Amino acid sequence: MDIVDRKILAELQEDGRLSVTELAHRVGLSVSPCHRRLRELERSGVISGYRALVDAEAVGLGFQALVFVTMLQEDRDTVIALEEAVAAIPQVVRAERLFGDPDYLLRVVSADLAAFRTLYDEALATLPGVQRLSSTLVMKHVVQDRPLPS
Structure with a gap:
């Protein structure tokens, strides 16, 4: 990857809808x-896909929480089951396995606190192998969807 490839990536991260002609220019x-x-x-x-960035609040999903998951057991089957269950929850828009404690960090969107509570009680609290869930609310996005540095 050379400087031109990095320029291409930088331009597309700013505007993924550029025509090839405009990108070349x-x-x-x-x-x-x-x-x-x-x-x-x-x-x-290197480029894994293209998509639109949608404003969550504009589509009625303005409530966001970070959910920290601590596992009771971390055997292979339990980890696989947890990750498959998390992947099946549409309101989980980002999930990351971490080193140390907690074991996972989930970014969850919902319409409001009541919808989050229902999701928490019916889906998150029933995830396999979980010892503890801890949630915090997102007050403000300071940095979001930033392009990768070149």
Whole structure:
């Protein structure tokens, strides 16, 4: 990966809807070489996809919480079962396994506190192998959806 590839990535992280022609102009290439580089970045997995960034509040999901999960047992089958169960909950928009305590961090969206409470009681509290859940509410997003540094 060279400086031109990094420029392509930087431009696409700012605006993933750029045409190849506009992208080529911005990175100082002609269209054909830019297109080849773009396809290679996609083929190699450096670019894993394209999507729209949706404002959660605008679609009625303005309540967000971080849920810390501490496992009672961490055998292979329990970890797999927990991760599959978490992946099946649409309101969990990000889930990360951590070193140390807690074991997982979940970012959860819902319409309001009542919807979060229902989700917590009916889905999160029933996750396999969980010893303890601890939640905190998101007050404000300070940095969100920032492009990766080049």
